[in-house]
Amino acid sequence: MATSRAARAREKENQVVALRLEGKDFDAIAREVGYRDRSGAWKAYQKALTRREIATETHEDERRLELARLDELQASIFQAAQRGDLAAHDRVLKIMKHRDRLRGLSVAPVRAVGSSDGDQDDDNVLVGPDKLDELRAKVRTKRASQ
Structure with a gap:
């Protein structure tokens, strides 16, 4: 049973x-x-x-599905953005940021507690994988010297 x-x-x-x-x-x-x-x-x-046998395939399939959905959303408002609709501009940029997060190309900015660096904003910073490795090395070096 x-x-x-x-x-x-x-x-x-x-x-x-x-x-x-x-x-x-x-x-x-x-x-x-x-x-x-x-x-x-x-x-x-x-x-x-x-369950190990489906986890990797399923995550990749779900990621592909989500990326396809984002593509459809962006396509549906892209012409409005090209015509100058500022709300559509904003939406397209948000969709692009979300797509970059799913692809692993987005990194949140590193801030010290109480930092008042005016050049950083609350949006994610987009970097490629090699730039990410470079940034990580800089952080490790800085921490080691402190």
Whole structure:
């Protein structure tokens, strides 16, 4: 009995992963798979991701799906931004920042507590992977000298 229960649970977990990769939210997944609420679907999804054989593939697939969604969003407002719509400009820039975060190209600025450096703002600083390595080396050197 425990084996069949475990098999049913794993099957539901696999359904949750498949539906998530189709782009469905956890509320819709819970209704379709038969969970009481979104938290049951989310927990099943997290449990499925901990299984080593699907975790890496699923994360990469979900990242690709999210990037495709961002591309669609940007395409839908890009012409308005080109025509000078300032709200559309703002949205396009936010979409671009989010895309860079998903690709691992975005780094939050490092600030000392109580720093009043006027040149830094609250937005993320975009850097490439080699620039990131260079910045990390500088931080390590600075910490070592203190």
